[in-house]
Amino acid sequence: MIISIASGKGGTGKTLVATSLAASLDMVQLVDCDVEEPNAYLFFPDRELIDVAKCSVPVPEVDESRCTKCGACSDFCSHHALAVLPGQVLIFPELCHGCGGCALACPEKAISEGSRPVGEIFRARSGKTEIIWGELRLGEARTTPLIRAVKGMAKGELTIVDCPPGTSCSMVEAVSGSDFCLLVTEPTPFGLYDLDIALKVLEKMKIPRGVLVNKSGIGDKKVYQYLENKGIPLLMEIPMSRRVAELYSRGTIFVQEMPEWKDRFRGLLKNIKELAS
């Protein structure tokens, strides 16, 4: 089963929830798909690195001896990653989405595919938890190929996917294929506005969902009215607490220091399983 933890607004507590859930359970895989800013692994300081793999994307390579400069490749490329000049073909690798169309379009079979690194995938173990995360190369713009590769490592019986913030392509790629998505929000106007967008995305994707309100007690009550009106299950609340915030700031999973919360997270998993089936 794959449970993704997403949010819309950043900083609502996705990683807090994903790591707490993992730390409350036995034998889980924690997969951090926030490849721009992966943080979940930081909360497992005793982790032992198992392996590191490079993630590459295909990019075109032109055999100039066969190329007739006909322009079929650049005419085809909708991302403008190739430009055919009278004497040569220019390739802009950072614009290439790796669709492979230029090679198919080339009548002279002058285009083959090389590869370009976009990031790395790390795998580590901490106790009974396996942690997998991707790290996007600095300066790289496209996240989805790496997210897809990181998610491809999910093979456990129970996988928790920590997603990037937002509601667009990175988030869609990270949550796609989940059996359930838990949206973490905070009871503020910003939290609610972005939660609404995230819920609309999940509705389009037909992924079962529920909501966890973090930092409850701050802000206002509108998120509760919203959830009630829409009939969306509120699965857990974590109250605003200086202690939780301080533990988080140091990189400690708060359920380790406040073990009564482990039962609550196990209860959360039970509720999620019921809602997903």
Add this chain to the structure above:
Amino acid sequence: MKQIAVISGKGGTGKTSLAASLAALARGRAVIADCDVDAPDLHLILRPVIKEKREFLGIKMAVIDPSKCTLCGSCEEHCRFGAISDHAVNPLLCEGCGVCKLVCTAKAVGMVDRLSGYAYISQTRFGPMAHVDLFPGEEASGKLVAMIREMARETAASENLELVLIDGSPGIGCPVIASLTGVDLALVVTEPTISGVRDLERVLGVTEHFQIKTAVCINKYDLNPDVSSRIEDICRENSIEVAGKLPFDQTVVEAMVLGEPVVQLGGPAAEGIKELWRALETYL
């Protein structure tokens, strides 16, 4: 005309609350651009009145005509984005490359424009604002960020304003890079947590990669003074100025609930932001 982008690496460090206050402090001098296109919240504080609306056409999308489709499956086989299944296109996964159209021998695939959202030029009580309404799940491409920034620059030029203030998105990927291109200053908002530190290091790597002048603001610096001083060390080592240190202050959330920039309410965070603004003015 100068451009400042407020970014963060880690989400939820206070970019938008800070940007709203900077907009208030720059009243009458700046155009505000909300470039956090897939979680845009600045409008909740600035309450823009829309003056002009433009369509945003995102990437093209493949459409399969079932009356022509011979169910050969060639499109699905060649699509590298997993966007085709059961001879139909999933718009959320389609990247608009057109490979399916290229390989379809029955000419059943067409590439169509898709309306992905709207971009607006609006008026707020602090000045003009460029912002978007991106439909849920659409690609938040650099193309849209570039469009918003262009609209903001046009407005600044026509209204003779000296500053474009950009509220960016979290992370270091496509929309962030598009928000940073060509700005005069990146203001990175961070917080004293181990996630904040790691994310700050990565985002500083990106501003360095693109050779963009950078300053840092530590929000809630008193939450963990040890981690805050580590952040200051990192900034010193990279010759980056810590332009502001804001204390934890409940007024920030109160202001958000009231739909006002926190500098309008006062308090310790507001004082810190005013000091930060004075530091930023020396850059301009």
